[in-house]
Amino acid sequence: MAADQCRLHERVPLSKPLQRLSDLLILFLLLSLVAYRVASLRSHGGHAWFVALVCESWFAFVWLLNVNAKWNRVTYKTFPPRLSNIRTSLPAVDLFVTTADPELEPPIITVNTVLSLLAVDYPVGKLACYVSDDGGSPVTFYSLLQSVKFAKLWVPFCKKYNVRVRAPSVYFSTHPAESTDTASSHFIQQWTHLKNEYEELQRRIESANEDQIPHHMSHELKDFLNIERRNHPSIVKVIWENKEGSEGGLMPHLIYVAREKRPKHPHHYKAGALNVLTRVSGVMTNAAFMLNVDCDMFANNPEVILHGMCLLLGDETSSGFVQAPQEFHGALRDDPFGNQLVVLQKQFMPGLQGIRGPFYAGTGCFHRRKVIYGSPPNNNNKNKANLSREELEMVFGNSTEFIESAVEATWGKCNNDLPSNISGRIEAAKKVASSTYEFNTSWGKEIGLLYGSVTEDVLTGLRCHSIGWRSALLMLEPPAFLGNAPTGGPASLSQQKRWATGLLEIFASKRSPVLAVITKELTFRQCLGYLLLLVWPVRGVVEVCYALLPAYCLLTSSSFLPKASELGFLALLLALFVIYNAYTLAEYLQCGLSIRAWWNNQRMLKIYSLNAWLLGFFSALLKILGISDTIFEVTRKDQRNNDDSNDTTNTADDGRFTFDSSLVFVPGTAVVLVNVSALVLGGRQIIVGAMEEKGAGVGELACSVLVLVYLWPFVKGLVGKGSYGIPWAVICKAAVPACFFMHLCINSV
Numbered sequence: 215m216a217a218d219q220c221r222l223h224e225r226v227p228l229s230k231p232l233q234r235l236s237d238l239l240i241l242f243l244l245l246s247l248v249a250y251r252v253a254s255l256r257s258h259g260g261h262a263w264f265v266a267l268v269c270e271s272w273f274a275f276v277w278l279l280n281v282n283a284k285w286n287r288v289t290y291k292t293f294p295p296r297l298s299n300i301r302t303s304l305p306a307v308d309l310f311v312t313t314a315d316p317e318l319e320p321p322i323i324t325v326n327t328v329l330s331l332l333a334v335d336y337p338v339g340k341l342a343c344y345v346s347d348d349g350g351s352p353v354t355f356y357s358l359l360q361s362v363k364f365a366k367l368w369v370p371f372c373k374k375y376n377v378r379v380r381a382p383s384v385y386f387s388t389h390p391a392e393s394t395d396t397a398s399s400h401f402i403q404q405w406t407h408l409k410n411e412y413e414e415l416q417r418r419i420e421s422a423n424e425d426q427i428p429h430h431m432s433h434e435l436k437d438f439l440n441i442e443r444r445n446h447p448s449i450v451k452v453i454w455e456n457k458e459g460s461e462g463g464l465m466p467h468l469i470y471v472a473r474e475k476r477p478k479h480p481h482h483y484k485a486g487a488l489n490v491l492t493r494v495s496g497v498m499t500n501a502a503f504m505l506n507v508d509c510d511m512f513a514n515n516p517e518v519i520l521h522g523m524c525l526l527l528g529d530e531t532s533s534g535f536v537q538a539p540q541e542f543h544g545a546l547r548d549d550p551f552g553n554q555l556v557v558l559q560k561q562f563m564p565g566l567q568g569i570r571g572p573f574y575a576g577t578g579c580f581h582r583r584k585v586i587y588g589s590p591p592n593n594n595n596k597n598k599a600n601l602s603r604e605e606l607e608m609v610f611g612n613s614t615e616f617i618e619s620a621v622e623a624t625w626g627k628c629n630n631d632l633p634s635n636i637s638g639r640i641e642a643a644k645k646v647a648s649s650t651y652e653f654n655t656s657w658g659k660e661i662g663l664l665y666g667s668v669t670e671d672v673l674t675g676l677r678c679h680s681i682g683w684r685s686a687l688l689m690l691e692p693p694a695f696l697g698n699a700p701t702g703g704p705a706s707l708s709q710q711k712r713w714a715t716g717l718l719e720i721f722a723s724k725r726s727p728v729l730a731v732i733t734k735e736l737t738f739r740q741c742l743g744y745l746l747l748l749v750w751p752v753r754g755v756v757e758v759c760y761a762l763l764p765a766y767c768l769l770t771s772s773s774f775l776p777k778a779s780e781l782g783f784l785a786l787l788l789a790l791f792v793i794y795n796a797y798t799l800a801e802y803l804q805c806g807l808s809i810r811a812w813w814n815n816q817r818m819l820k821i822y823s824l825n826a827w828l829l830g831f832f833s834a835l836l837k838i839l840g841i842s843d844t845i846f847e848v849t850r851k852d853q854r855n856n857d858d859s860n861d862t863t864n865t866a867d868d869g870r871f872t873f874d875s876s877l878v879f880v881p882g883t884a885v886v887l888v889n890v891s892a893l894v895l896g897g898r899q900i901i902v903g904a905m906e907e908k909g910a911g912v913g914e915l916a917c918s919v920l921v922l923v924y925l926w927p928f929v930k931g932l933v934g935k936g937s938y939g940i941p942w943a944v945i946c947k948a949a950v951p952a953c954f955f956m957h958l959c960i961n962s963v
């Protein structure tokens with residue numbers, strides 16, 4: 215009993231027999247379908263039958279991966295109050311926030327995230343917050359500088375009144391009477407004062423632009439004078455130094471870092487930025503744990519670090535890193551863009567927890583510093599003595615300060631204290647933030663966040679798992695962090711395309727889980743878990759083929775579906791269709807989502823796969839063939855989302871699908887053009903010849919219509935106006951492959 219009371223976390227199994235049974239039922243139906251196709255390949259024959267066989271085999275394979283990933287669903291319950299037994303020795307944590315572009319990521323969003331982190335419930339003296347600014351922007355720096363005055367009021371206020379959401383934009387969007395019962399007049403007075411201060415801060419930040427930063431700031435901003443965004447030396451500034459160090463103080467250290475950028479030197483996007491933060495924090499504070507969040511992911515649960523510690527302290531092998539699911543706020547009603555990822559995360563993250571832990575998702579993740587330094591679990595004192603200074607330099611680079619810090623982080627004791635004087639370490643920090651520091655070292659290859667994929671997060675997590683670490687899932691209520699999901703067609707599709715590209719890059723790399731399962735410590739089921747994620751983009755190709763299949767049949771008068779007389783086959787297909795949809799619908803309803811949200815997600819899944827994943831597939835292919843490189847396009851963060859967290863009263867227009875002239879809209883448009891033409895050309899003939907038992911039939915016709923229903927935003931886009939219409943340039947580009955395909959069909963008859 216006493217031992218139980220000391221346990222910081224508890225494992226909670228979630229899998230239900232009914233769910234497992236339905237998983238298996240769907241798998242069985244899919245396999246039966248494939249078996250039927252194979253068995254009747256001779257009698258039915260034809261291209262359409264064969265393509266259907268390939269696609270459906272793929273769906274069956276992916277479903278098998280699904281079953282594996284969901285089989286042992288597990289989550290953890292964490293008990294922060296029990297930390298009080300060890301409260302004096304809570305470890306220090308370095309907090310990382312990355313931002314890249316003040317246009318796409320307005321500084322007020324970054325400031326809110328930073329403020330939410332500075333104010334978390336954790337000893338002030340044990341935190342240091344680092345902001346990496348890849349935009350090298352004076353506006354971002356100015357905004358952080360301005361926020362210090364407010365933070366000095368905000369941090370104590372949050373702690374005194376136990377404020378629930380510590381991102382001021384969200385907190386002040388509701389009136390205190392609704393959010394607290396401490397409505398004493400003194401509280402209201404302070405609340406009003408702070409709200410005014412916040413609004414003043416917001417006004418100042420939002421009105422600042424590069425040419426118009428107040429003159430009296432010129433001294434602080436001199437490092438930013440005449441620099442170019444992609445060509446400047448390292449800038450490291452201590453915005454707030456907590457002079458009391460671990461003893462306490464008003465608020466944690468706050469440090470601004472714009473790493474050196476040179477046009478000729480690769481900077482490796484976010485992975486590069488996080489590696490610089492890792493080193494800069496190494497020489498400045500060297501906490502044993504690091505938490506990283508994207509600039510829009512504010513800490514929504516003030517106890518998040520305490521909860522994280524419940525998983526991190528204790529058996530270290532089981533928590534090389536701790537990942538909170540990505541959750542979002544300010545969501546549009548019924549998730550019109552299908553990117554809130556609610557069901558996906560509630561189903562899969564616990565599922566992966568059952569097979570040695572979730573993947574690293576790039577934000578909302580605590581890392582052990584030594585894991586990032588490539589140290590395997592239970593390394594204790596093994597290798598240190600063998601490494602000479604030269605060897606250490608080959609791995610970590612040639613900064614003496616950094617090497618010392620890395621040796622301590624890897625082989626020394628856990629650092630529970632932070633230094634009070636960090637200003638004295640700026641020169642060392644600037645050195646490790648230089649653009650040449652990583653040359654001829656292991657950064658990005660063996661240590662740090664790994665390079666070579668635009669989803670550096672998944673790649674880095676895979677490496678941790680491959681060297682034997684497990685990871686742990688931090689699923690909290692209220693959610694640990696909340697971020698900003700893109701809205702509109704272009705931003706959503708370009709994000710999905712980047713993910714697809716990055717995942718395929720990993721699949722095809724030398725770190726592929728398929729190899730790691732043979733040569734490293736990845737288990738077979740873990741490998742299957744990763745595959746589910748990594749083969750995602752291939753679905754783009756499969757879905758396009760499947761979506762063209764009914765049109766092909768209509769145009770060539772062939773068939774891939776049962777005729778009225780093939781009752782068994784018909785029943786199988788209908789059962790699969792009904793059970794699969796009922797299954798997914800049940801998942802949405804269980805998560806408290808609406809039928810409409812379910813439909814929107816089903817529809818968007820098709821739209822993403824046909825467009826974004828397909829293009830992601832090809833862009834990864836071009837990279838693998840060495841023809842072009844992949845780039846990380848930053849997602850635009852909507853500020854609207856930040857202001858009203860509970861606003862689901864969006865107007866109809868907010869959820870409407872929008873287009874631009876990007877290539878990513880071409881495949882969907884082409885599929886729509888082909889299906890519309892096929893219905894016009896082939897539909898009539900079917901109605902005439904409905905009674906004949908050969909060629910395309912009502913089934914093919916219905917499927918072709920179904921494709922158009924899934925792609926309805928594109929059908930509407932063909933006639934829509936402005937951003938709701940598909941631009942002519944896209945339609946013309948789509949018409950070329952569409953005509954080519956139809957030409958092939960008609961000629962093949």
Ligand SMILES: O=c1ccn([C@@H]2O[C@H](COP(=O)(O)OP(=O)(O)O[C@H]3O[C@H](CO)[C@@H](O)[C@H](O)[C@H]3O)[C@@H](O)[C@H]2O)c(=O)[nH]1
Binds near residue numbers: 312346716
């Ligand atoms: O050169 C760059 C590019 C991006 N970022 C930062 O990376 C973060 C993520 O970028 P975002 O455009 O928001 O991408 P998302 O697709 O929303 O990000 C998800 O997917 C990424 C992998 O593709 C992960 O790295 C992220 O953590 C995860 O939230 C943001 O804080 C950016 O400021 C940089 O610091 N430098």
Ligand SMILES: [Mn+2]
Binds near residue numbers: 508510697698849
């Ligand atoms: Mn993001």
